[in-house]
Amino acid sequence: MLRDKLKKYKIILASGSPRRQRYFKELNIDFEIRLKDVEEVYPPELKxxxxxxxxxxxxxxxxxxxxNPEEIIITSDTIVWHNGKALGKPKDYDDAFAMxxxxxxxxxxVITSVCFLHQHGEHVLHETTKVTFNLLSDQEIKFYLDNYKPFDKAGAYGIQEWIGLVAIQKIEGSYNNVVGLPVDKVYQYLSTFAEITHFRN
Known part of the structure; x- marks a missing residue:
């Protein structure tokens, strides 16, 4: 099991997202949450x-x-990419409505990247999922915003909430990625990392 493979390492999840924290708990591995304030600004030419x-x-x-040489720092970022623009977390209610x-x-x-930082270097992976929405009325959008307040979510929605039940017509790719973490890729990377470093040692 992954927990046994990683027993010599200290997994640090540097994310305040309750969804990502829940996924790590469900992977049944020991981890610590460690947060640092980072100004999330990127060069405008990136896409x-x-x-x-x-x-x-x-x-x-x-x-x-x-x-600590046994630490593995894990960070992540998610955006909604639509019409050539990145939709991150909305600034306010009106911004969320517009999104x-x-x-x-x-x-x-929906694009999520995960970075693994450790004594052997740095590795970044990402996953892209295509999501098709049904048409939503203004009243439906307002109902969702008023009742679920998704202002901490990229693209102003959480697929695991009411809007995911009524608005998602089709998903192409990983559902977990839309929630906020490509869990299968994270699991595979950590498994492979643990095996490789075991043989190094």
Missing amino acids: GAEITDYLAKLKAEAHIPIH LKSLSGNTHE
Whole structure:
């Protein structure tokens, strides 16, 4: 099991997202939450996964230097990519409404990057999922915003909430990625990392 493979390491999840924290608990591995304030600003020429890769690395590198050689720092970033623009967390209610209005009746991409920082270096992976929304009325959008307040979520929605039940017409790719973490890729990377470093030692 992954827990046994990682027993010599200290897993640090540098994320305040309750969804990502829940996924790590469900992976049945020991981990610690460690947060640092990072200004999430990226060069304007970046697009799509370039943005999330950059921000995930930026968050990880805020933890340099790593004082414990057994630590693995894990950071992540998610955006909604739609019409050539990145939709992160909404600034306010009106911004959230505008985001959902633009997603209504259209297909967008949810992109999540994960960065692993450890004594052997740095590794970044990402996952892209295509999501198609049904048409939403203004009343439906307002109902969702008023009752679920998704202001901490990229693209102003959480697929695991009411809007995921009524608005999602089609998903192409990983559902977990839309929630906020490509869990299968994280599991595979940590498993492979543990095996490789075991043989190094």
